[in-house]
Amino acid sequence: xxxxFVEKVFSNKSGKDVRAGAIVSVEPDYVMSHDNAAxxxxxxxxxxxxxxxxxxxxxIILDHEVPAPKESSAINHKExxxxxxxxxxxxxxxxxxxxxxQIFTEQGFAMPGKLIVGSxxxxxxxxxxxxxxAGIGRSEVAAIWATGELWFSVPETIKIVINGIMPKxxxxxxIALYIIGKIGSDGADYKAVEFSGxxxxxxxxxxxxxxxxxxAEMGAKCGYTPPDHNTFDYLRGRAKSEYESLYSxxxxxxxxxxxxxxxxxxxxxAKPHTVDNLASIKDVEGTxxxxxxxxxxxxxxxxxxxxxxxxMEGKKVKxxxxxxxxxxxxxxxxxxxxxxxxxxxxxxxILNPGCGPCLGAHQGVMAPGEVTFSTANRxxxxxxxxxxxxxxxxxxxxxALAALTGEITDPRRES
Amino acid sequence: MNGxxxxxxWKYGDNINTDVIFPGKYTYQKMEPEEMAKHALEDLDPxxxxxxxEGDILxxxxxxxxxxxxxxxxxxxxxxxxxxxxxxxxxxxxxxNAINAGMPAIIAPDAVDAIKEGDKVIVDMENGKIITPxxxxxxxxxxxxxxxxxxxxxxxxxxxxxx
Ligand code: SF4
Numbered sequence: 001x002x003x004x005f006v007e008k009v010f011s012n013k014s015g016k017d018v019r020a021g022a023i024v025s026v027e028p029d030y031v032m033s034h035d036n037a038a039x040x041x042x043x044x045x046x047x048x049x050x051x052x053x054x055x056x057x058x059x060i061i062l063d064h065e066v067p068a069p070k071e072s073s074a075i076n077h078k079e080x081x082x083x084x085x086x087x088x089x090x091x092x093x094x095x096x097x098x099x100x101x102q103i104f105t106e107q108g109f110a111m112p113g114k115l116i117v118g119s120x121x122x123x124x125x126x127x128x129x130x131x132x133x134a135g136i137g138r139s140e141v142a143a144i145w146a147t148g149e150l151w152f153s154v155p156e157t158i159k160i161v162i163n164g165i166m167p168k169x170x171x172x173x174x175i176a177l178y179i180i181g182k183i184g185s186d187g188a189d190y191k192a193v194e195f196s197g198x199x200x201x202x203x204x205x206x207x208x209x210x211x212x213x214x215x216a217e218m219g220a221k222c223g224y225t226p227p228d229h230n231t232f233d234y235l236r237g238r239a240k241s242e243y244e245s246l247y248s249x250x251x252x253x254x255x256x257x258x259x260x261x262x263x264x265x266x267x268x269x270a271k272p273h274t275v276d277n278l279a280s281i282k283d284v285e286g287t288x289x290x291x292x293x294x295x296x297x298x299x300x301x302x303x304x305x306x307x308x309x310x311x312m313e314g315k316k317v318k319x320x321x322x323x324x325x326x327x328x329x330x331x332x333x334x335x336x337x338x339x340x341x342x343x344x345x346x347x348x349x350i351l352n353p354g355c356g357p358c359l360g361a362h363q364g365v366m367a368p369g370e371v372t373f374s375t376a377n378r379x380x381x382x383x384x385x386x387x388x389x390x391x392x393x394x395x396x397x398x399x400a401l402a403a404l405t406g407e408i409t410d411p412r413r414e415s
Numbered sequence: 416m417n418g419x420x421x422x423x424x425w426k427y428g429d430n431i432n433t434d435v436i437f438p439g440k441y442t443y444q445k446m447e448p449e450e451m452a453k454h455a456l457e458d459l460d461p462x463x464x465x466x467x468x469e470g471d472i473l474x475x476x477x478x479x480x481x482x483x484x485x486x487x488x489x490x491x492x493x494x495x496x497x498x499x500x501x502x503x504x505x506x507x508x509x510x511x512n513a514i515n516a517g518m519p520a521i522i523a524p525d526a527v528d529a530i531k532e533g534d535k536v537i538v539d540m541e542n543g544k545i546i547t548p549x550x551x552x553x554x555x556x557x558x559x560x561x562x563x564x565x566x567x568x569x570x571x572x573x574x575x576x577x578x
Contacts, residue, residue, distance in 0.1 A: 023558045023560050023561070025560070035443050036442070036443065038445065039445065042445075043571060046571060046575075047571060047574055047575055047578070048575060048578070049578065064442075064443055065443050072443075072444050072445065073443060075445070076443055076445065119484055120484055121482065121483050121484040121508060123484075135484040135508050136484065136508065136511065137484055137485075137486040137489075137508060137511055137512040137515055138485075138486045139486060139512075139515045139516070139569070139570050139571050140511065140515060140570065142571065143570055143571070143574050146574060146578070147574060147578065151560050151561075151564075153558075185430060185478060185481055186430070186477055186478035186481065186504060186506070189478060189504060189505075189506060189507060190507050190510075219478065219481060219506055219507060220507075221507055274430060274432075359439040359440075359442070360438070360439045360440050361439065361440055361442075361443060378434075378482065380432045380433075380434035380435065380482060381434060381435055381458055382434050382435060382438050382439070382440075382458040383434050383439060385439070385440050387438075387458045
């Protein structure tokens with residue numbers, strides 16, 4: 001046998017016995033797109049096919065610029081709605097749902113053993129559910145709409161083993177930033193990543209989603225976690241179809257194995273302007289911030305908002321603080337459990353579920369010289385709409401605390 | 416793609432990300448490729464677009480195109496006049512986007528070390544050779560699937576021809 005997870009998925013899909021290095025043409029189970037579906041529909045029409053080959057495999061979720069901040073975005077959305085109607089696409093989620101990766105997962109499209117692609121680099125997120133999920137380009141989505149299939153090269157796999165009990169104030173985000181700092185933003189270029197170890201085994205699905213989401217920032221094609229009882233519990237009553245869990249063989253060949261002990265991880269911060277520009281919080285303590293952002297597909301889930309609320313309860317923010325629940329479901333649960341009230345009382349602004357300022361299109365764009373401390377996954381120059389602004393990345397705990405003090409602060413010192 | 420490219424080199428460093436190649440704020444604005452080209456490398460080198468000429472060659476360090484899946488980052492560079500990119504390595508999605516846009520992305524670390532900005536360089540696709548002022552370098556040829564897409568000028572043309 002001696003096959004990795006990805007080799008098994010591509011072998012199943014292609015009906016051949018393939019290994020890393022092979023190129024295959026296969027049919028993905030789902031193909032996700034978001035606001036870029038308008039541009040993709042334009043490319044699709046140029047191919048000259050009138051109907052999408054498998055409309056039931058198409059998922060479109062509007063989230064990047066919602067509600068439309070300007071006329072051009074509104075036109076974009078309108079074109080998508082028309083196209084969805086024309087092609088009879090059932091899996092369409094309009095602007096009132098939330099961030100694509102959260103909705104895709106909540107709705108049960110992300111399942112073990114499936115091959116899922118999306119025109120968004122953080123499509124890697126569904127690896128947390130045991131899927132092989134990878135980001136692709138827009139033309140590639142158009143090609144799949146037209147023909148149902150796409151070429152892939154079967155990647156080698158890197159195993160990332162994480163062991164140990166998570167110390168207080170350490171979250172999956174700190175672990176992800178730490179690993180990226182160690183292996184670099186090209187540490188997994190062209191490779192599949194498989195997460196394992198006892199720390200991972202103890203993580204919930206939402207926690208694993210943080211790691212799989214951040215796998216994109218290591219350059220990985222996908223960030224797979226072997227499905228277990230946590231995965232199956234999450235999928236009960238949610239999975240869109242039957243699924244088959246696939247696992248790497250014991251003797252599968254990994255191109256590299258990295259081992260980390262979570263007890264070595266301190267609250268981690270990525271400094272401007274790359275995600276692998278890792279700092280321990282001690283080194284950046286005292287950095288003044290102008291804006292705090294808690295949300296995005298990385299850290300906008302209920303557990304993240306709860307962690308922020310616990311820090312901010314009964315206190316007032318010193319800087320503008322933006323909170324974005326990742327989905328309407330998360331939003332509702334956060335209202336029910338009093339989290340939203342706590343955050344609003346502290347002076348935070350609650351934005352509608354969506355990508356918000358993460359990509360610099362609207363809602364919290366920065367001015368030159370300003371600093372945002374964010375729970376997002378990227379801090380590239382210009383990412384939040386201003387080339388001369390700076391973005392630091394951290395966990396919901398460290399960002400919430402900085403919102404209160406106005407500067408990056410070590411949560412271990414405050415307690 | 417006629418198999419050979421000859422052009423003048425523009426050289427950049429490591430980890431050039433998609434946000435500086437094609438800023439996120441434009442990604443959901445509808446643009447024709449010619450319009451995208453006006454923003455190529457805008458946040459890395461604002462002068463690039465006025466300096467570059469048709470047929471020039473882009474040379475970069477490791478992990479070129481890391482970050483977003485935005486295809487405009489490949490299309491903008493191609494329509495700005497670049498026919499081929501040589502780098503120490505590419506990010507996975509950028510590599511695919513370049514090929515699918517009909518623009519060869521060539522991994523050749525030795526050649527990158529030897530090439531200086533402003534050099535005249537020849538890339539011979541069929542024979543996997545890069546000819547620089549400092550000598551010749553080889554690169555592994557693409558698998559047939561990839562070569563066929565490049566020969567048709569990109570994925571969409573390839574599919575049109577095969578449907
Ligand atoms: S929240 Fe940010 S990283 Fe996530 S899908 Fe939206 S724009 Fe991309």
